[in-house]
Amino acid sequence: MAATNPSCNDTSDPAVVWALVRRLFALGPGVRRDLLWGLFLEGVAVALGVIGPFALKSLIDALSRSPGASSLVLGLGLVFVGAWAGGGILSTWRLVPSTRVIDTLSADLAAAALAGELPRVAASRDGDSGRTLGLIERLPFSLLIVVDGLIWRSLPLALQIAASLWVIAGVIPASYAIGLFLTLAGYAVLSWWGAVRHRPHASLANLAATAVSQGLGDVLRNARRIVLNGTLSAEVGGIRAGIGQKALANQKMTGSLVHTALAQYGWLGMGLVGLLVAGAGDVWAGRLSVGDFIMLETYALRLALPLSGIGFLLSQSAGAIANIRDVLTLRRSGAGTVEAGPVPSGAAGIELRDVSFRYADTTAGVEDVSVRIPAGAFAVIVGPNGSGKSTLAQIMAGVFAPSQGQVRIGEVDLAEVDAGARYRHVLYVPQFITFLNRTLRDNALYPPTTTTEADLVALLAQWCFYEAGRKLDLATPVGELGERLSGGQIQKLELARVAGIKVPVLILDESTSALDPASEARILSDLRQSFEGRTTLVMVTHRLRLAQTADHVLFMKGGRLEAFGRHLDLVESVPAYAQLWAQGAE
Numbered sequence: 411m412a413a414t415n416p417s418c419n420d421t422s423d424p425a426v427v428w429a430l431v432r433r434l435f436a437l438g439p440g441v442r443r444d445l446l447w448g449l450f451l452e453g454v455a456v457a458l459g460v461i462g463p464f465a466l467k468s469l470i471d472a473l474s475r476s477p478g479a480s481s482l483v484l485g486l487g488l489v490f491v492g493a494w495a496g497g498g499i500l501s502t503w504r505l506v507p508s509t510r511v512i513d514t515l516s517a518d519l520a521a522a523a524l525a526g527e528l529p530r531v532a533a534s535r536d537g538d539s540g541r542t543l544g545l546i547e548r549l550p551f552s553l554l555i556v557v558d559g560l561i562w563r564s565l566p567l568a569l570q571i572a573a574s575l576w577v578i579a580g581v582i583p584a585s586y587a588i589g590l591f592l593t594l595a596g597y598a599v600l601s602w603w604g605a606v607r608h609r610p611h612a613s614l615a616n617l618a619a620t621a622v623s624q625g626l627g628d629v630l631r632n633a634r635r636i637v638l639n640g641t642l643s644a645e646v647g648g649i650r651a652g653i654g655q656k657a658l659a660n661q662k663m664t665g666s667l668v669h670t671a672l673a674q675y676g677w678l679g680m681g682l683v684g685l686l687v688a689g690a691g692d693v694w695a696g697r698l699s700v701g702d703f704i705m706l707e708t709y710a711l712r713l714a715l716p717l718s719g720i721g722f723l724l725s726q727s728a729g730a731i732a733n734i735r736d737v738l739t740l741r742r743s744g745a746g747t748v749e750a751g752p753v754p755s756g757a758a759g760i761e762l763r764d765v766s767f768r769y770a771d772t773t774a775g776v777e778d779v780s781v782r783i784p785a786g787a788f789a790v791i792v793g794p795n796g797s798g799k800s801t802l803a804q805i806m807a808g809v810f811a812p813s814q815g816q817v818r819i820g821e822v823d824l825a826e827v828d829a830g831a832r833y834r835h836v837l838y839v840p841q842f843i844t845f846l847n848r849t850l851r852d853n854a855l856y857p858p859t860t861t862t863e864a865d866l867v868a869l870l871a872q873w874c875f876y877e878a879g880r881k882l883d884l885a886t887p888v889g890e891l892g893e894r895l896s897g898g899q900i901q902k903l904e905l906a907r908v909a910g911i912k913v914p915v916l917i918l919d920e921s922t923s924a925l926d927p928a929s930e931a932r933i934l935s936d937l938r939q940s941f942e943g944r945t946t947l948v949m950v951t952h953r954l955r956l957a958q959t960a961d962h963v964l965f966m967k968g969g970r971l972e973a974f975g976r977h978l979d980l981v982e983s984v985p986a987y988a989q990l991w992a993q994g995a996e
């Protein structure tokens with residue numbers, strides 16, 4: 411279960427937090443309103459947090475100085491309790507807008523990540539759905555830590571500390587404010603130190619969690635392969651081992667938390683004891699009132715408690731920021747704008763000029779291909795396994811950008827068309843057709859087809875989608891990836907959809923390989939008839955009879971276009987081509 415590590419990119423933690431803040435403010439007036447409302451509630455809670463201990467001190471002083479002033483005592487008591495309880499209520503109330511903001515941000519980032527990741531997967535054929543799923547699933551918790559915890563709480567807390575120290579310095583000797591400041595600052599520095607030490611552990615835990623998500627996704631998708639080949643216990647063992655690795659990484663992470671907590675609370679405890687001893691000495695010496703002493707201790711505890719929460723948040727933040735960084739990276743990697751313009755009409759020619767392409771880190775690909783397929787033609791790409799047929803088809807369709815050369819569809823240079831808009835010029839049907847886990851109807855009428863439901867039903871009946879006597883119910887779910895359908899049914903349903911697509915060039919990658927010969931002949935004849943004049947059809951195939959009926963044959967061998975022409979001419983003039991069919995490639 412090797413995990414890729416996109417968190418190794420060089421975006422620093424503050425840059426990730428800053429990107430989040432910018433994103434937050436760009437989310438629209440509703441979110442900005444919630445942000446301000448939340449800040450207001452937290453601000454009032456902070457003010458009450460400062461007022462509370464001072465009211466308590468005044469209450470105790472009033473009690474010791476003038477025992478008869480019951481209304482003053484009652485009033486101060488009410489202020490103290492009101493400030494204490496009100497602060498708690500407002501902080502909790504603040505969760506309402508902040509949760510709304512985090513949910514909106516989470517949905518926005520998840521959508522942007524998907525919009526970036528899907529085109530990347532489509533263009534690289536290198537999907538990693540388990541990892542992506544894991545990243546997006548962990549996102550809300552990570553945002554809670556960073557946005558609600560770090561961003562939203564640390565600023566009000568800093569304000570509360572500053573205001574409290576100011577009150578302390580105004581009421582009792584400033585040395586107490588300095589002592590409390592040093593105690594809290596030391597605590598904050600140790601928290602930061604802990605967070606820095608914690609970061610590698612958190613990244614490892616993040617990677618281990620990602621690897622488990624990847625592995626789980628992979629084995630679930632391959633359930634049949636695993637069960638039918640008797641490798642269930644080995645695969646489940648592998649997943650268990652992965653979860654064990656994750657647990658180990660978590661243990662290291664919590665171990666590092668304990669070290670940090672020892673340092674933090676050791677320092678905090680010493681500071682509070684120092685304040686306590688000094689304060690008690692001054693009370694006995696008559697330099698401080700009991701009320702002053704209680705106020706000091708109350709401020710110290712009131713500020714130390716949320717600070718320890720911030721310490722926890724800091725310790726969690728490394729993993730959370732790594733997760734958010736990965737999601738932001740997905741978003742950046744592939745999102746693009748879609749060209750709006752008139753839909754091209756009529757069949758278009760295809761021209762490849764000196765096109766080469768290499769898959770990353772391999773020698774596989776296609777080399778120096780130049781070819782011209784006229785508008786409205788029916789062309790097939792043939793050749794042995796691994797000769798580059800699908801690769802060439804995907805270059806023609808703009809799925810892969812050539813490292814060299816140019817692909818033109820009609821008058822259009824594909825490189826100049828946004829990836830999200832290429833389907834308007836050329837549409838590619840992949841070799842392995844997969845369906846969304848929705849109904850037959852949803853999949854067969856999936857855009858950009860213009861087929862009507864009535865036409866679809868008629869076509870599927872003509873193409874014998876179901877065996878005689880079985881009724882077609884378009885509301886039937888097709889299952890994950892279309893697994894409830896037979897291989898031939900998957901291709902028939904997809905071809906029925908494709909029949910209703912108006913596009914200048916259509917490229918089918920072995921899209922009839924699972925059809926029986928009669929169905930294949932019937933369906934191709936129907937398609938060619940309906941595409942006449944409006945669509946140039948290119949098919950990757952291993953079928954001799956398709957090569958025989960094609961206007962043009964592209965013969966691929968070892969990543970090169972070995973020959974281009976009509977079937978009979980190639981049989982006569984290209985020995986390797988003749989040999990391909992003679993060996994029974996079909």
Ligand SMILES: Nc1ncnc2c1ncn2[C@@H]1O[C@H](COP(=O)(O)OP(=O)(O)OP(=O)(O)O)[C@@H](O)[C@H]1O
Nearest residue numbers: 534535769772774775794795796797798799800801
């Ligand atoms: N995503 C990929 N990454 C790396 N190499 C790839 C990738 N896809 C295909 N290849 C390699 O490129 C070469 C050509 O593959 P391609 O799928 O184009 O062959 P093909 O002629 O369509 O084969 P087949 O008839 O078996 O479908 C092969 O060696 C294959 O291993």
